[in-house]
Amino acid sequence: MDFSFSEEQLMFRQAAADFCKEVEPVAIELENGKEFPHDLTRRMAELGFMGMVIPEQYGGVGADYLAYLLVEGEIAKTSISLSMTLGAQNSLVGLPIMNFATDAQKQQWLPPLASGEKLGSFALTEPGAGSDPAGMRTTATRKGDKWVLNGTKLYITNGAVAEYLIVWAKTGEKPDGKPLISAFLVDKAVSPFKVGTVEHKMGVHASPTTELIFEDCEVPAENLLGREGDGFKVALITLNTGRLSVATQCLGLAEAAYLRAKKFAGEREQFGQKIWEFQGVGFKLADMITELNAAKALVWHAVWLKEQHGLSDPRFISMAAQAKLYASEMAERVTSAAVQIHGGYGYMREYRVEEFFRSARLMTIVEGTSEIQRLTISRWEMKA
Ligand SMILES: Cc1cc2nc3c(=O)[nH]c(=O)nc-3n(C[C@H](O)[C@H](O)[C@H](O)COP(=O)(O)OP(=O)(O)OC[C@H]3O[C@@H](n4cnc5c(N)ncnc54)[C@H](O)[C@@H]3O)c2cc1C
Numbered sequence: 001m002d003f004s005f006s007e008e009q010l011m012f013r014q015a016a017a018d019f020c021k022e023v024e025p026v027a028i029e030l031e032n033g034k035e036f037p038h039d040l041t042r043r044m045a046e047l048g049f050m051g052m053v054i055p056e057q058y059g060g061v062g063a064d065y066l067a068y069l070l071v072e073g074e075i076a077k078t079s080i081s082l083s084m085t086l087g088a089q090n091s092l093v094g095l096p097i098m099n100f101a102t103d104a105q106k107q108q109w110l111p112p113l114a115s116g117e118k119l120g121s122f123a124l125t126e127p128g129a130g131s132d133p134a135g136m137r138t139t140a141t142r143k144g145d146k147w148v149l150n151g152t153k154l155y156i157t158n159g160a161v162a163e164y165l166i167v168w169a170k171t172g173e174k175p176d177g178k179p180l181i182s183a184f185l186v187d188k189a190v191s192p193f194k195v196g197t198v199e200h201k202m203g204v205h206a207s208p209t210t211e212l213i214f215e216d217c218e219v220p221a222e223n224l225l226g227r228e229g230d231g232f233k234v235a236l237i238t239l240n241t242g243r244l245s246v247a248t249q250c251l252g253l254a255e256a257a258y259l260r261a262k263k264f265a266g267e268r269e270q271f272g273q274k275i276w277e278f279q280g281v282g283f284k285l286a287d288m289i290t291e292l293n294a295a296k297a298l299v300w301h302a303v304w305l306k307e308q309h310g311l312s313d314p315r316f317i318s319m320a321a322q323a324k325l326y327a328s329e330m331a332e333r334v335t336s337a338a339v340q341i342h343g344g345y346g347y348m349r350e351y352r353v354e355e356f357f358r359s360a361r362l363m364t365i366v367e368g369t370s371e372i373q374r375l376t377i378s379r380w381e382m383k384a
Pocket residue numbers: 121122123124125129130131132154155156157158201204209362365366367368369370371372375
């Protein structure tokens with residue numbers, strides 16, 4: 001198996017690393033503040049990052065999926081919030097439009113996303129429906145040439161700043177009584193919705209997590225994404241790939257924490273020697289880098305399976321869930337170890353490892369909790 005990256009992939013990763021040099025001076029303030037970084041988001045758009053997965057004919061840069069992941073992971077090392085914005089735009093909104101929209105919809109929706117003129121959000125979760133989206137209460141009722149949406153979505157990444165949404169709603173019931181779920185493209189300028197509570201979170205502060213309220217929100221009939229009743233398929237295929245995006249953010253967080261811990265352990269002295277020379281610290285570093293590389297291998301393997309066999313292949317689905325499960329739990333362990341290696345310094349904001357730990361803690365929850373990944377893996381493995 002060839003583990004080398006193409007020249008183009010390396011070029012994109014370098015462009016992301018260069019961009020991070022611009023972010024670095026404000027990164028602590030950014031990740032601990034409350035402001036959405038419109039200027040840096042615009043800068044990501046100028047560099048083409050907001051349309052990484054969108055083909056050139058729709059205004060994107062048409063990079064391959066691995067190049068996009070490399071950019072996202074690189075940015076996560078400096079700002080997880082900017083990386084989350086990139087993930088929402090590309091993985092959670094751009095890709096489902098690419099995979100399920102009609103050509104007319106692609107012409108309309110993709111160029112403003114690719115240029116960063118419009119920010120996108122993925123609105124699936126509700127107060128009573130997280131791991132089990134079938135429990136959703138948001139409805140869409142057909143009235144003439146419109147769908148009328150009513151309901152509340154919760155914990156929506158960038159919901160406060162997004163103007164383009166993909167929203168899931170119940171459009172009826174199947175003969176077996178199960179809900180018929182459909183996905184809709186919603187443009188705030190045409191179909192206004194309210195932004196409710198902006199959540200106070202443990203971390204990832206420069207990516208607002210928001211409640212969205214739909215009250216008789218009229219959406220043009222042609223904004224149905226896929227066919228009526230395709231909602232689960234749109235969500236699942238999007239989340240299967242999205243797992244790799246989260247996993248790559250975990251690689252970025254863990255690598256950033258590992259490198260800081262390595263540097264600190266190589267400089268800090270106690271009892272007359274560098275602390276890495278104590279086996280208790282040196283072995284911690286050894287475990288951190290081993291786990292990080294194991295997670296990388298899982299992620300790159302899952303990408304390879306996607307390229308070889310496509311999005312619906314059970315081997316890809318299981319491996320993507322394994323990559324997300326392992327990388328997110330690895331990131332939690334590695335960032336926590338980085339705090340420990342820093343001692344008291346690790347608890348202080350300026351060393352950043354406490355921030356990486358708080359950010360990593362999110363990753364076993366979003367886009368399918370660890371328990372849901374285990375459920376997915378065991379189901380596909382038992383079917384195989
Ligand atoms: C910062 C942040 C950003 C987010 N961004 C978005 C977004 O952009 N769009 C969006 O739609 N959602 C978003 N979410 C929501 C996120 O995807 C959900 O929080 C997640 O899917 C879990 O759902 P829940 O919170 O309702 O927990 P629940 O589903 O209620 O789960 C609670 C606990 O029960 C466990 N559990 C549930 N079912 C099972 C089962 N069958 N077997 C074993 N254990 C189970 C879970 O693993 C978990 O430990 C975001 C959340 C956060 C915190």
